[in-house]
Amino acid sequence: MKIRTFNYFFKESFKSIKRNRVMSFASVTTVAAALFIFGVFMIIISNVNSLVDTVENKVEIKAFLKDDISSLKVRDIEKEIKAISGVKNVTYESKDEALKKVSEQLGENKDLTEGLEEDNPFPASFIIKVNKPSDVSYVSKELSKIQDFEKINDAQEIVNQIIKITNFIKLFSLILMIILSVIGISLISNTIKLTVYARKREISIMKYIGATDWFVKWPFLLEGIMLGLLGALIAIGFLSAGYSYGMKMVSPNILFFSFVPLKTIFQSILWQFLLVGMFIGGFGSLISIRKFLVL
Amino acid sequence: MIEFKNISKVYKNNHIALSNISLSINKGEFVFLVGPSGAGKSTFIKLLLKEIEPTSGDITVNGVNIKKLKRKEVPYYRRNIGIVFQDFRLLQEMTVFENVAFAMQVVEAGHKDIKRKVPQMLSLVGLSSKANMYPHQLSGGEQQRVVLARALSNNPGILICDEPTGNLDPETAWGIMDLLNDINKSGTTILMATHAKDIVDRMKKRVVAIEKGVIVRDQQRGVYGYED
Ligand SMILES: Nc1ncnc2c1ncn2[C@@H]1O[C@H](COP(=O)(O)OP(=O)(O)O)[C@@H](O)[C@H]1O
Ligand SMILES: [Mg+2]
Numbered sequence: 001m002k003i004r005t006f007n008y009f010f011k012e013s014f015k016s017i018k019r020n021r022v023m024s025f026a027s028v029t030t031v032a033a034a035l036f037i038f039g040v041f042m043i044i045i046s047n048v049n050s051l052v053d054t055v056e057n058k059v060e061i062k063a064f065l066k067d068d069i070s071s072l073k074v075r076d077i078e079k080e081i082k083a084i085s086g087v088k089n090v091t092y093e094s095k096d097e098a099l100k101k102v103s104e105q106l107g108e109n110k111d112l113t114e115g116l117e118e119d120n121p122f123p124a125s126f127i128i129k130v131n132k133p134s135d136v137s138y139v140s141k142e143l144s145k146i147q148d149f150e151k152i153n154d155a156q157e158i159v160n161q162i163i164k165i166t167n168f169i170k171l172f173s174l175i176l177m178i179i180l181s182v183i184g185i186s187l188i189s190n191t192i193k194l195t196v197y198a199r200k201r202e203i204s205i206m207k208y209i210g211a212t213d214w215f216v217k218w219p220f221l222l223e224g225i226m227l228g229l230l231g232a233l234i235a236i237g238f239l240s241a242g243y244s245y246g247m248k249m250v251s252p253n254i255l256f257f258s259f260v261p262l263k264t265i266f267q268s269i270l271w272q273f274l275l276v277g278m279f280i281g282g283f284g285s286l287i288s289i290r291k292f293l294v295l
Numbered sequence: 296m297i298e299f300k301n302i303s304k305v306y307k308n309n310h311i312a313l314s315n316i317s318l319s320i321n322k323g324e325f326v327f328l329v330g331p332s333g334a335g336k337s338t339f340i341k342l343l344l345k346e347i348e349p350t351s352g353d354i355t356v357n358g359v360n361i362k363k364l365k366r367k368e369v370p371y372y373r374r375n376i377g378i379v380f381q382d383f384r385l386l387q388e389m390t391v392f393e394n395v396a397f398a399m400q401v402v403e404a405g406h407k408d409i410k411r412k413v414p415q416m417l418s419l420v421g422l423s424s425k426a427n428m429y430p431h432q433l434s435g436g437e438q439q440r441v442v443l444a445r446a447l448s449n450n451p452g453i454l455i456c457d458e459p460t461g462n463l464d465p466e467t468a469w470g471i472m473d474l475l476n477d478i479n480k481s482g483t484t485i486l487m488a489t490h491a492k493d494i495v496d497r498m499k500k501r502v503v504a505i506e507k508g509v510i511v512r513d514q515q516r517g518v519y520g521y522e523d
Contacts, residue, residue, distance in 0.1 A: 005403050205384050208344070210374035210449070211401040212367070
């Protein structure tokens with residue numbers, strides 16, 4: 001394709017966008033809204049994922065011993081635990097230590113535990129650290145084979161819960177994005193329809209002169225693609241600004257978790273969004289080209 | 296060069312616009328297609344442009360049966376045919392120069408070619424001084440000259456005119472006819488549909504008369520032959 005021809009396509013597309021300002025604005029806004037909402041959820045998900053990683057990395061298994069285990073037996077059990085593959089280290093916490101820990105955690109209300117020394121209700125336990133998060137379930141299973149444990153706690157449940165919530169958010173945002181994309185496609189298709197009608201005469205002349213079908217179609221396709229891209233760029237702009245502002249507001253209040261950096265988010269959404277924007281725009285204009293452009 | 300063989304055209308409403316027409320036009324000829332309104336002249340032209348398909352028969356142009364042209368090939372076929380309409384069909388938001396340049400742009404001519412060719416065309420039709428005016432600033436005759444410049448800008452071998460003088464006063468019409476005569480003399484085949492008796496009678500060219508979809512007369516150096 002000649003550069004001059006391409007220039008002509010661009011000029012035509014810009015002219016049409018200006019001519020259909022109102023519809024163009026509505027299309028761009030819808031595409032931007034669709035992608036913005038999707039982006040918000042993507043940001044939430046990627047932060048939740050990073051939170052899951054943090055939780056999983058801190059994963060330790062706490063195995064509570066039954067009440068009447070002798071200290072000799074305790075040493076045997078410790079050896080047995082250490083023999084399980086995937087176990088990094090094992091710490092024993094006696095009944096006394098457990099009570100002390102609880103009263104420390106209670107702080108000002110520590111007097112609540114006073115007098116409990118006689119009949120300590122807190123069980124002794126082993127705190128087991130594993131090599132990698134994926135070792136948790138195997139180690140847990142092996143631990144449950146040891147008869148001397150009352151109860152075994154691992155973080156698997158919390159992690160599973162978080163994954164469930166993330167999946168729900170993913171599904172919800174996907175559905176919302178699809179709905180908004182469909183609206184975006186139909187608005188763009190309507191915008192292109194207006195252009196088709198506005199240029200009817202010109203197109204009929206072009207056909208008589210010997211313009212190829214694609215020469216006629218390109219400016220329409222380009223107009224749709226530009227509208228979609230513009231929507232994507234606006235969404236990216238708002239997301240970036242919103243996210244960095246949000247991080248600044250929230251970060252000081254949360255200590256245990258650091259947000260996924262803007263740059264990482266930006267890198268992953270930039271191309272996806274531009275492609276999705278182009279797709280929405282291109283698809284919208286193709287619909288109108290097929291339906292209304294009589295060549 | 297142009298050959299219609301047993302061409303019939305029946306429109307969707309069962310109206311028979313042309314019935315079993317055979318006609319052949321040689322390279323370099325100037326042919327008037329005459330006949331009353333509704334005779335089938337425009338149908339003939341639309342068939343030649345492959346804007347509509349014949350119900351039966353074959354049309355051969357430059358040795359190619361145009362029925363067999365693929366959709367993709369049609370634009371390239373049309374580039375060999377210049378077309379002039381009664382109602383001009385200029386783009387109002389473009390200047391005279393741009394209207395002619397547009398035709399070359401559409402067939403993806405080079406920038407340099409366009410810059411060289413457009414002034415040549417405007418000078419040929421005598422509009423060099425009005426290159427930067429808009430169609431609405433021109434008289435009917437001047438507008439039709441722009442259309443001629445546009446139609447000829449891609450060097451078509453055939454020029455088709457559907458009632459090109461229909462909207463012009465007689466004097467202006469004669470100006471256009473002189474121009475067409477010159478264009479024909481330089482080698483372009485011309486087919487002109489008209490019901491302008493004066494013009495046909497005075498030009499003394501080949502006249503093909505159609506009535507109710509049938510060729511009733513084909514005469515070299517002919518006359519219009521109807522009382523309008
Ligand atoms: N698209 C169409 N559908 C139905 N009838 C048509 C159509 N176009 C032309 N006709 C009819 O065919 C006949 C020939 O029309 P046309 O070729 O335009 O005649 P001319 O150009 O000689 O005036 C007319 O009776 C006209 O009403
Ligand atoms: Mg007609």
